[in-house]
Amino acid sequence: MKTAIFLGAAYGGSRAAQILATRIPKGWRILLIDRNSHANHVYVLPRFSVLPGHEHKAFIPYHSVFQGAKDDILVLHATVLSLTAKSVTLSRSFPEHGIATTEVSYNYAIYALGSHLPIPLNLWGTWKDRAYDGTKAKAIQWLKEKQKVIKQAESVLVVGGGALGIQFATDIAAVHPSKKITLLHSRNKLLSRFEEGMHPEILQSLQSLGIEVILGERLDLSSADKYNEAGQRVVRTLSGRDIATDLMLLCTGQTPNTALLKDMDANTVDMQTGLARVLRTLQLSNLETDPDTLPAALAKISLDGSADPQQDIATVETHYPHIFAIGDAADAFGALKAGHNAYFQGEVAARNILRLINDRDEPLELYTPGPAAIKVSLGLTKGVYQVDGVIGVNNYGVEDLQAPAVWAYYGIQVEGEDELHD
Structure with a gap:
């Protein structure tokens, strides 16, 4: 049976699968595969690992991703063990769905396995002597254990002044104001990728919460x-400063989950960044050539000078025109690693697969990142944001960071608290 698979069911993978499910021709099977039983809304995990009472809101069931789903549209709870250009091997089979073996062949794939967070928030990497199965119950247990560890520490050192470190430090200071909190950042400016005005606003908020900030x-x-x-x-900084702490939280960046791609073809992954190489169409590439220079390069090598840059960028310049990579795992031309960008990349990849399936006589869609945008909480109620180059501050935040609103993206309109425990 013709099959489109989606590896990873978070922000980008689920959105891409939703689009194909409504538009793909008859005779196709859609498999949305994830090692977690529920979508992990990672934006709220720092808050919920500090503040008790809202843990269940971070984990969203997949049962409504496909409204009115048919038998050939499935969500599979399994770990992807290996990937080839034609098949994937899963950690389990699904005979109840007609998948009798762990090896599943596919025609098109979207690789949306994202990245893993540093140890403080890596659910899959911080269990001692216990197996983690990706279920909601285990994830909630993990958050509650983190809350206890943070509560017991009299002093906390947060290493890294990106969004994760800032949110962690301010949440801990807001929930536990008597603790000594230190934020250590290797640069002289916080959130250095964003507009200059973000730094003083964040710094002032950190200091007003009693957080010691060490920059540079x-x-x-x-x-x-x-x-x-x-x-x-x-611990000691490279300049020789000693810092004593009961608890150290490393918030120094995310690591792309691209090992499966590297095992399939090492040339599909950039050795320095660990990110998957993609063309502007978001098709997986195994060439180091900058896609922005491909039209000129192709014109030079074409014998008759008639190379079609659009078509060549879309299909010719990759050995994997049927595999797409999106989200945190992809080197998507400077796009910020964030859920909203994965969501939009998923839409582009899905539309391009539909064009290939339908064999339309039109070029594939090219992806261009939008302007950098971010929203960072600075304690339980205050937040700072940048949208379209405009910086703003608000003071109407809520404890759960409006986590239930995200459930709608997975097809669930939350009407009562009981639904959030599903």
Whole structure:
């Protein structure tokens, strides 16, 4: 049976699958595959690992992603073990759905496995002597254990002044105002990728919460295993400054989940960044050529000078025209690693698959990132944002960061608290 698979069912993967499910011709099967039983709304995880009472809102069931789904449109809870150009191997079979073996062949694939967060928020990497199965119950248990660890620490060192570090530090300070909180950042400006005005607003908010902010100093990781007589971890910056703390939270960036692509074809992954190489069509590429220079390059190598740059960028310059990569795993031309960008990339990839399936005589859609946009909480009620180059501050935040509103993207209109425990 002709099959389109979606590896990863978070923001981008689910959106892409939704589009294909409504427009794909008859005779096709759609498989949305994820190792988690519920979508993890990662934006709220820092808050919910500090503040109790809202954990269940972060994990959204997949049962309504496809409204009125048919037998040939499935959500599979399984881990992808390996990937080839023609098939995937899963951690389990699904005989109840006619999938008798763990190997599943496909015609088109969207790789949306994202990235994994640093240890403080990596649900799959911080269980000691216990297996994590990706279920909502286990994830809630994990958050509650994190809450206890943070509550017990009298002092906390947050390393990294990106959005994650800022949100972690301000949430801890707001929920536990008596704690000594230190934020260490290697650059001289917080959120340096964004407009200049973001830094002073964030810095003022951090300091007003009693957080000590150390800028322009980098942690010496070789010092991380030293302890003082009080049992505190003592770390040292490269400049020689010693910092004693009960708990250290490393918030120094995300790591792309591209090992499966690298095992399939190492040339599809950039060795320095770990990101999947893609063309502007978001098709997986195994060439290092900058897609922006392809038209000129192709014109030079064409014997008759008649190369069609649009078509060549779309299909010729990749060995994998049927595989697309989106979201945090993809090197998407400077796009911010964020859920809203994965969502829009999923739409582009899905529309391009439909064009290929329908064999339309038109070029594939090219992806261009929008302007950088971000919203960062600065404690339980205050937040700062940048949209279209405009910086703003608001003070009407809520404890759960409006997590239930995101459930609508997965087909669930929340009408009561009980639904959030599903």
